[in-house]
């Protein structure tokens with residue numbers, strides 16, 4: 001009797017293959033280049049969630065590990081540990097990304113085609129990440145062998161950290177050079193604490209450093225140490241310096257004392273510097289930094305509101321009288337008299353009139369900021385003035401007091417496919433302002449030794465494995481172009497593989513990705529409705545008062561239920577349907593076999609009737625390939 005299994009076309013990613021293939025498995029592969037002489041064949045496919053995750057996380061792998069814990073008689077705690085190890089193989093910072101990632105994986109998830117919506121992958125990632133921190137789980141080495149080669153990484157943002165992790169676990173000596181006082185890049189100096197608590201950041205960074213990665217803070221490469229010196233000292237270099245120089249609008253008066261770039265403003269707040277912003281803050285832009293700057297401003301105003309609300313009643317009355325006078329005189333709260341302005345500010349704060357306005361030249365649909373943050377910002381009370389852009393600044397005594405804006409309408413699509421905003425003639429108007437924050441983008445601050453690797457717009461360029469035109473130097477993350485954190489992590493990982501290849505003299509090639517499995521290739525009717533498990537948010541009135549985290553990690557009960565919502569697209573999840581329906585009793589199950597490979601066919605009994613293929617919900621069984 002021939003009891004053959006399995007598996008695997010060339011239609012898989014290497015990362016998919018590695019965790020499931022054991023020694024000697026090559027003999028068992030019965031499908032090559034899409035053909036096979038046997039049927040049914042078990043064909044592992046790339047799930048669309050993983051395809052869409054820029055870090056290439058094994059989402060299906062860790063979710064089904066949790067979901068199937070009871071079937072394989074594993075304790076929940078052990079299953080969660082294993083899930084964490086699977087997840088951190090490609091992304092060592094799940095608790096961070098479970099909080100801040102805009103989760104393109106969920107947009108890819110096949111479950112979105114069912115009424116109950118995509119799997120809440122981001123919530124699961126946060127839950128599993130927090131589990132790892134709570135259990136003090138340690139990132140794993142891939143080898144004990146020391147490579148006796150060293151790599152310098154410039155920048156300790158997510159890209160530098162990811163690259164450091166992947167190199168250190170492969171036995172390289174890694175040193176990170178960081179200009180700021182602490183590691184984390186924009187995760188620490190851009191993203192506010194209410195979205196990413198520093199304790200979470202610290203824990204996951206420390207885990208990477210614990211692999212033996214050296215960190216030299218307060219060291220700006222290009223100033224404190226030259227790139228040329230690093231080239232002599234290290235075998236390879238990875239540049240991951242991000243893009244920290246806030247772009248300016250080019251308007252006269254934007255160098256005034258009360259004008260900040262969003263990156264500069266957030267950096268000051270995140271490093272604990274005191275920033276007096278007044279009661280009328282105007283933020284320009286529709287990206288992440290603009291949104292964060294607006295929400296941080298609201299919280300700073302709230303701090304002041306509280307302090308002043310506790311203050312002297314007489315001062316309040318005096319201020320209100322001055323404001324009334326200012327109104328009568330000018331019909332506008334912005335007066336040329338400093339006292340009136342100050343009074344107006346006090347009254348605004350005391351009477352909760354503080355205001356943060358966000359100006360964006362397109363509509364909300366075109367905003368590049370993370371959708372969830374846009375919704376939260378609006379709920380928290382940020383006023384959006386859409387289809388509007390600044391055209392001039394009104395200054396007094398070296399400070400901007402009002403912004404002259406013009407209304408816009410959407411015209412033809414530009415190169416990015418978004419409709420271009422076009423000014424409407426004669427629609428100018430003024431917005432009063434105590435503080436102006438420009439959140440219209442950032443560019444890299446390249447130092448000597450890096451400029452030669454840049455394009456004419458000032459961004460570094462590299463090939464698809466992140467090698468620059470100097471073969472010893474690799475680059476990735478935001479320094480190649482603004483993106484999201486998980487993309488930086490993914491690029492850091494690819495760069496580490498390429499550096500490994502470069503140092504071994506075997507150039508690294510990106511693995512063939514394969515096509516993700518579609519719902520048309522699955523039996524979607526098998527999956528029962530199950531509601532998504534969402535995070536709880538703290539009440540808005542609490543949220544805007546300070547910097548406590550605005551959402552809470554889902555509970556264990558929710559996490560177990562959510563993991564079971566994963567449909568295991570393209571990989572067997574031991575649902576038994578094929579075995580139950582096979583009319584010839586040709587299909588067998590052995591739960592002791594590796595996950596995803598527990599079912600196998602007795603080909604002496606199979607008559608190729610296709611029933612198992614039709615019964616399989618996840619599209620794992622193919623028939624008569626190549627016959």
Ligand SMILES: Cc1cc2nc3c(=O)[nH]c(=O)nc-3n(C[C@H](O)[C@H](O)[C@H](O)COP(=O)(O)OP(=O)(O)OC[C@H]3O[C@@H](n4cnc5c(N)ncnc54)[C@H](O)[C@@H]3O)c2cc1C
Nearest residue numbers: 155157158159179185186190221241242289477478484485
């Ligand atoms: C306000 C804001 C909010 C954001 N929110 C999100 C979000 O919610 N989700 C998301 O996924 N992404 C978000 N992003 C984007 C994300 O933070 C970035 O894509 C990511 O941090 C880029 O990673 P990186 O490692 O390339 O660079 P960075 O994180 O910028 O790190 C670069 C590091 O290099 C250091 N450095 C610079 N020059 C030198 C030098 N010469 N020598 C030594 N060190 C140097 C810097 O100090 C910094 O620590 C946000 C960005 C901003 C600005």
Ligand code: SF4
Nearest residue numbers: 053101103104105486
């Ligand atoms: S890093 Fe982002 S895209 Fe990747 S799995 Fe996590 S939430 Fe999804």
Ligand code: SF4
Nearest residue numbers: 049109110566567569
């Ligand atoms: S159902 Fe599961 S395997 Fe399928 S795309 Fe969604 S998360 Fe991935």
Ligand code: SF4
Nearest residue numbers: 572573575576578616
């Ligand atoms: S029907 Fe179920 S048990 Fe059979 S191969 Fe498909 S997923 Fe696995």
